[in-house]
Each structure stands twice: as C-alpha cells, then as structure tokens.
Amino acid sequence: MKTLSRGNFKAAWKSVRRNRGRSFLTMLGIIIGVASVVSVVSIGEGVKRQVTMQINHVGSDLITVRAGQLSTSANGRLSVLSGVHVSGSLSDKDLSSVRQTATGATVVPLAVVGGAVTGEHGAYQDGPVIATSTNLPSVLNQSTAFGTFFTGDDDQNNVAVLGAQAARRMFDEEVPLGHTFGFRGKEFMVRGVLNDFTTTPLSTDVDFNNAIYIPYAMGQQLTDNSTLPYEILVKPADASKADKTVDAIRSGLLKNHGDSSDFSVLKQSQTQATTDGVLSLLTELIAGAAAISLLVGGIGIMNITLVSVTERMHEVGIRKAVGATNRQILNEFMAEAVVLSVGGGVIGIIIAGIIDVVLRLTTTLAPVMQWQAVVIAAGISILIGVVFGSAPALKAARKDPITALRGE
Amino acid sequence: MPVIEIKDVSKLYGFGDATTLALDEVDLVIEEGEFVAIMGPSGCGKSTLMNLIGLLDRPTHGDYHLNGRKVSRLRPNHAAKIRRDTIGFIFQSFNLLPKLTALENVALPLTYKNISLTKRLKMASNILERVGMKDREYYLPSQLSGGQVQCAAIARALVNNPKLIIADEPTGNLDSTGSRLVMELLSEVHRMGNTILFVTHNPELTRYATRVVYMHDGTIVQDEQTAIGQVASTAKKALYKTAPTSEEDDLAGVSALMKAVPSTPSKRTSKPTAKKNRKPNKTTKKAKAKR
Numbered sequence: 001m002k003t004l005s006r007g008n009f010k011a012a013w014k015s016v017r018r019n020r021g022r023s024f025l026t027m028l029g030i031i032i033g034v035a036s037v038v039s040v041v042s043i044g045e046g047v048k049r050q051v052t053m054q055i056n057h058v059g060s061d062l063i064t065v066r067a068g069q070l071s072t073s074a075n076g077r078l079s080v081l082s083g084v085h086v087s088g089s090l091s092d093k094d095l096s097s098v099r100q101t102a103t104g105a106t107v108v109p110l111a112v113v114g115g116a117v118t119g120e121h122g123a124y125q126d127g128p129v130i131a132t133s134t135n136l137p138s139v140l141n142q143s144t145a146f147g148t149f150f151t152g153d154d155d156q157n158n159v160a161v162l163g164a165q166a167a168r169r170m171f172d173e174e175v176p177l178g179h180t181f182g183f184r185g186k187e188f189m190v191r192g193v194l195n196d197f198t199t200t201p202l203s204t205d206v207d208f209n210n211a212i213y214i215p216y217a218m219g220q221q222l223t224d225n226s227t228l229p230y231e232i233l234v235k236p237a238d239a240s241k242a243d244k245t246v247d248a249i250r251s252g253l254l255k256n257h258g259d260s261s262d263f264s265v266l267k268q269s270q271t272q273a274t275t276d277g278v279l280s281l282l283t284e285l286i287a288g289a290a291a292i293s294l295l296v297g298g299i300g301i302m303n304i305t306l307v308s309v310t311e312r313m314h315e316v317g318i319r320k321a322v323g324a325t326n327r328q329i330l331n332e333f334m335a336e337a338v339v340l341s342v343g344g345g346v347i348g349i350i351i352a353g354i355i356d357v358v359l360r361l362t363t364t365l366a367p368v369m370q371w372q373a374v375v376i377a378a379g380i381s382i383l384i385g386v387v388f389g390s391a392p393a394l395k396a397a398r399k400d401p402i403t404a405l406r407g408e
Numbered sequence: 409m410p411v412i413e414i415k416d417v418s419k420l421y422g423f424g425d426a427t428t429l430a431l432d433e434v435d436l437v438i439e440e441g442e443f444v445a446i447m448g449p450s451g452c453g454k455s456t457l458m459n460l461i462g463l464l465d466r467p468t469h470g471d472y473h474l475n476g477r478k479v480s481r482l483r484p485n486h487a488a489k490i491r492r493d494t495i496g497f498i499f500q501s502f503n504l505l506p507k508l509t510a511l512e513n514v515a516l517p518l519t520y521k522n523i524s525l526t527k528r529l530k531m532a533s534n535i536l537e538r539v540g541m542k543d544r545e546y547y548l549p550s551q552l553s554g555g556q557v558q559c560a561a562i563a564r565a566l567v568n569n570p571k572l573i574i575a576d577e578p579t580g581n582l583d584s585t586g587s588r589l590v591m592e593l594l595s596e597v598h599r600m601g602n603t604i605l606f607v608t609h610n611p612e613l614t615r616y617a618t619r620v621v622y623m624h625d626g627t628i629v630q631d632e633q634t635a636i637g638q639v640a641s642t643a644k645k646a647l648y649k650t651a652p653t654s655e656e657d658d659l660a661g662v663s664a665l666m667k668a669v670p671s672t673p674s675k676r677t678s679k680p681t682a683k684k685n686r687k688p689n690k691t692t693k694k695a696k697a698k699r
C-alpha cells in the first residue's frame with residue numbers, strides 16, 4: 001500500500017486554507033471534543049495529585065474518625081459515591097472512647113460551634129467556628145504564619161486562631177494579631193494566623209482556610225457542653241502502629257454504638273483510595289460524554305469530504321484522464337480529511353492548554369496535562385480523519401474517468 | 409505492428425429499453441505515424457470511440473490491442489498507468505484545472521509518476537516552450553485565450569512523451585485563428601513521429617490528416633487515405649460539390665457532409681437499438697437515392 005505523501009498533505013493544506021471558513025466549522029466538532037476530553041482528564045489528574053499532596057503533607061498514618069459509614073469496597077465503585085456524604089456527629093462518649101483506646105496517640109476532636117461572628121467588616125459568614133484542641137497544628141503538620149496557636153493554658157480564655165483566608169476577610173490588617181471579633185456575645189482576641197492549607201478542590205470537607213479556631217473547652221463552655229465533634233483526628237505515636245490503632249478505636253466505638261458500625265475509622269491511605277476511585281469514575285464519565293462530540297466532529301468531516309468530492313468530480317475526471325490511479329485520488333481526499341481532523345486536534349489541545357492555565361489562575365484547581373492524554377487525543381484525531389474520510393474518498397477514487405469527467 | 413488494433417468493438421450504454429448502441433462492431437487498425445481525422449455527425453459514436461482508444465472507457469464487447477497488447481479488459485489502475493505513460497488526451501472543453509497555472513496544469517501528469525517537484529516544473533516548462541507558451545507559464549487558464557488554453561492542454565498531453573495523441577474535437581470550441589494554432593501544433597507533433605487521432609466537424613481540417621475515417625451511427629462507413637495539404641475527397645464533396653441541404657434534409661437531420669458519405673450498411677435494422685430522434689435507415693436511403 002502506498003501511503004500518503006508530503007505532496008498530498010501540501011495540496012490538502014492548500015485546499016483547506018482556500019476554504020478557510022468552511023474548514024474551521026468542520027474542525028469545530030473535533031476541536032470541542034479534543035479540548036474537553038483533554039481538559040477533563042487534566043483536571044481529574046490535577047485533583048488526584050492535589051489530594052495525594054495533601055495526604056503526604058499530613059502523613060498517611062493520620063486516622064480520621066467520623067460518623068456515618070464510608071464504604072471502601074474495591075468493586076462497588078458506585079456505592080463509594082454515595083458513601084462520601086457523611087452525616088451525623090460523634091458523641092462525647094465516642095471521644096473519650098477514642099482517647100482511651102488509641103494509646104499513645106494524639107487525639108484531636110473537631111466540632112463546629114454555631115453562632116454569628118462579627119468582625120471588623122460586620123458579620124463573617126464564609127467559614128465555621130471550629131472548637132479543637134491545641135494539637136491540631138502538629139497533627140496536620142501545619143504551622144502558624146503569625147502569632148501562635150492556643151495552648152493548654154488557654155482553655156478558659158477568649159482567644160482564637162484564624163485560617164489564612166478568614167484573617168484576610170475579617171480584618172484590614174495584614175497581621176490582625178491582638179484584634180478582636182464578637183462571637184456569641186463575647187469578644188475573642190486573635191492569637192495567631194495559620195498558614196494556607198493545601199486545599200483539595202471538589203472536597204466536601206470543611207475548608208480549613210476559612211475557619212476560625214477556638215479552644216475545645218471554650219466551645220463546650222459556650223454551648224453548655226452541647227457541641228459534638230463531627231470528626232476526630234488521631235495521629236499514632238508511630239506510623240507502624242496505625243493499623244493496630246485503627247482496630248482498637250473501631251472495637252471501642254462498636255461497643256459504644258451497640259455493635260452497629262454507623263461510624264467510620266479511616267487511615268489517609270484508605271481515604272485516598274476512595275477519592276481516587278470517585279475521581280476516576282467522574283473523569284471517565286465526563287470524558288466519555290465529551291468524546292461524543294468527537295464522533296459528531298468525525299461525521300462533520302465525512303460530510304465536508306463528501307461535499308468536496310462532489311464539487312471536484314470533474315477535477316477527479318481530469319486527474320484520472322492524465323493518469324492518476326484510484327489510490328492516488330483516494331490519497332488526495334484522505335489527506336484533506338486527515339489535515340482537517342489533525343488540525344482540529346491540534347487546536348483542541350492548544351485550547352485545552354489555555355483552559356488549564358485559566359483554571360490554575362482563577363480557581364484552586366491545578367490541572368495536569370499528561371503527555372499520554374495529548375498523544376491519545378492526537379491519535380484519535382488522525383483515526384477520525386482516516387475512518388470518516390475514507391468513505392467519501394473511496395467514492396471519488398472508484399468513479400470511472402468518463403463519469404467523473406461529466407461531473408456526475 | 410499496428411499501434412491500435414480494434415476488432416468487433418461494441419459499446420452499449422444503459423440497459424433494457426433505454427439501451428443505446430454507441431459503437432456497433434467497429435473494426436479499426438491504425439499504424440504508427442498516422443494522422444487520422446475522424447468525422448461524422450453528432451452522436452455517431454466518435455467520442456465513445458476516442459474514449460475507448462484512450463482507455464478512459466471499456467468496450468462492452470470486442471477486443472482492443474494497443475501496441476500489440478490486449479487492453480480491452482484492464483483493471484482501472486492498470487489502465488491509469490498506461491494512460492499516463494503512453495496516451496495523451498486532448499478534450500474539446502480543454503479540461504485544465506482552473507485553479508492551477510498553465511505550468512502546474514502541464515506538470516499534472518508527472519505528479520502521478522514520483523518525479524520531484526522541481527524536475528516536474530522544469531519538464532513542463534520545456535514543453536510549454538515547445539508549444540510557444542513560455543511567456544504564459546504563470547497564467548491561469550481564465551487569463552488565456554481559447555487557443556492558448558488548448559495549446560497548454562496539448563502541452564499537458566505531450567509532457568509524458570506519449571506515442572499516441574487523441575484529440576476529441578480539439579478545435580470545437582475555437583475560432584479559426586485558434587483552430588489554426590492548434591492544428592499547426594498537432595501537425596508539428598505528428599512530424600516528430602507521433603500517432604495522432606483527432607475528431608473534427610470541419611472538412612478543411614482534413615488537410616492536416618493522412619487518413620480520414622467517417623462514422624455514422626456507431627459504425628465506420630468510410631476510410632480513406634489522403635495526402636497532407638489536401639482536403640479529403642469525400643469531405644471535399646461536402647465542402648464544394650454537394651448542394652446545400654434541403655428543408656426536408658434539415659428536418660431529417662442530414663448534414664451536407666453525410667450526403668457525401670457513401671451508404672451506411674443496412675444490417676442495423678436487426679440490431680436492438682433504442683436511439684431516440686434518429687432514423688438512420690430512412691435518411692441514408694434517401695441520401696443514396698439522391699445521388
């Protein structure tokens with residue numbers, strides 16, 4: 001089989017440029033298809049990496065205790081999707097059970113305290129007030145940008161530490177240390193500001209950057225001990241003890257809950273498996289939907305090649321009369337279809353690149369364009385050109401010269 | 409060995425009631441170096457015959473040998489290669505590609521031969537010089553006169569150096585100046601040793617030919633050798649001796665030329681022809697009676 005030559009592509013390129021408007025419209029389907037598939041895959045990959053980065057940051061041995069069941073079965077991927085939503089809270093009894101069973105580990109409860117916050121700009125509604133213990137920074141490998149986190153001595157003090165974003169929104173000053181805000185009828189003084197947490201997009205978690213942190217005991221006092229932890233973080237003293245600790249916590253809680261496992265105890269590595277599964281599924285679904293536009297684009301190319309063949313039937317006759325073989329005619333039209341589809345693919349990849357940059361600049365997403373995705377997109381474009389161009393091109397190639405010369 | 413040897417070649421178009429017998433068991437032998445004029449009324453099968461000889465079409469029945477090789481049942485790609493290398497075809501409507509310059513048009517047959525672009529353009533340029541169009545190389549067909557376009561088309565037919573040139577009414581769309589230009593050019597090509605077949609309605613142009621073949625209703629009705637520079641004798645009758653056509657002849661569609669041509673074989677009555685608007689037997693009989 002004689003393959004397409006450079007001359008074929010040169011001529012095809014010329015013809016595509018001559019019909020610039022028409023060619024662009026034809027490419028549009030491929031452009032949209034390739035751009036959306038590549039950017040969806042890039043976004044998915046980016047989110048996965050961000051999650052991994054965050055987990056690596058806090059350490060894979062961090063244990064999360066939550067109310068509600070989180071399924072992690074490897075095969076039932078769809079059930080994972082519904083299991084992500086965690087509802088309900090843990091009880092104080094649960095907290096003391098965890099404290100007892102997780103021997104030698106650092107235990108940090110997190111509880112949301114309801115109530116209005118009044119900062120320098122009036123009400124602050126962008127984030128919750130979280131009552132937590134002094135060990136939060138060490139458990140999350142987080143440090144303060146300014147000031148310090150509260151200590152054990154602060155249990156009865158009206159002090160607070162702000163997430164970086166909350167600090168920016170509530171106060172005018174860069175460093176609002178010593179400033180105060182109102183909460184549940186009391187004045188709280190800002191003791192410190194945390195560094196930025198690496199955020200994970202698409203996460204349903206509380207955003208730590210927008211939150212205001214107060215001592216756990218203070219939270220209890222404000223609400224007459226009615227505040228319940230929504231999550232308990234446990235950092236084992238030794239990474240190798242993580243599994244044993246998980247088992248211990250679980251059996252302790254099972255006793256509390258009357259043997260029903262309406263809670264979950266997860267290591268970070270398990271959380272990652274779960275999010276990875278969900279993300280892969282989402283990415284595949286969206287990319288699949290976007291791929292339909294590739295099919296539509298292919299049909300567009302078939303259509304325009306057919307138009308081109310019909311328009312140039314007389315030309316085909318002349319070329320055949322001077323000695324063009326069927327394959328040479330076939331190649332001329334195939335080259336045109338391939339130039340259109342590959343052109344669309346290249347433009348699509350460029351647009352995907354632009355989308356990536358724009359997303360990085362305007363959102364917390366950090367899409368990662370993988371070369372594999374680009375190569376596959378380019379390959380699919382070529383394939384579309386060949387597959388959808390071949391039927392009309394064959395039609396032209398098989399016309400006998402006399403019929404073609406009459407332009408039929 | 410004759411260049412062209414056609415035996416019992418028939419060509420049918422369509423099928424069923426709409427069948428047209430465009431060529432009816434034609435026999436024709438053409439030797440190397442002949443300059444053959446084909447004459448005959450419209451629809452008598454001249455183009456069909458040229459297309460068959462030029463391997464643009466295939467006969468329904470019969471055998472065709474080109475340069476001693478049987479070519480009547482070739483596969484399309486094989487036919488394309490023979491067309492490319494051994495036959496130059498010239499059309500009445502020129503058939504240059506309108507978006508290509510004269511030079512690119514002439515180089516077109518070479519495109520299908522794996523010759524480099526620079527070499528292709530060089531060869532095309534040389535041929536254009538030979539046909540006296542060197543200064544019009546970069547003109548588009550639309551910027552040339554009819555005669556010049558046809559000269560470029562002839563250059564294209566010559567670029568592969570084929571031995572056989574087939575021209576179907578090459579002067580049909582040209583005025584007398586253009587016709588002269590084209591015929592002089594073909595004549596020169598003939599002197600270089602090429603075999604040329606051309607279709608014409610103009611008896612004057614038989615001056616250039618060495619042989620004239622007359623067709624009627626898909627058959628060859630007369631075949632005569634003539635000297636170059638002389639109008640063929642049968643054609644001459646049409647030109648000088650025959651009285652102008654009568655009103656009756658006009659109605660029957662008989663041209664002055666056909667009245668000069670001897671009788672058509674009457675075996676055609678038994679053939680399953682389905683030709684519209686033509687009554688061959690009646691008109692030819694009448695032509696005979698008049699003489």
Ligand SMILES: Nc1ncnc2c1ncn2[C@@H]1O[C@H](COP(=O)(O)OP(=O)(O)O)[C@@H](O)[C@H]1O
Nearest residue numbers: 421422428430449450451452453454455456457
């Ligand atoms: N493609 C075709 N389909 C059907 N009939 C055709 C076709 N081509 C030619 N014919 C018929 O064949 C006959 C010969 O045509 P043609 O060879 O073009 O005549 P000429 O060139 O002598 O004028 C005519 O009757 C014409 O109608």
Ligand SMILES: [Mg+2]
Nearest residue numbers: 454455456576
């Ligand atoms: Mg004709």
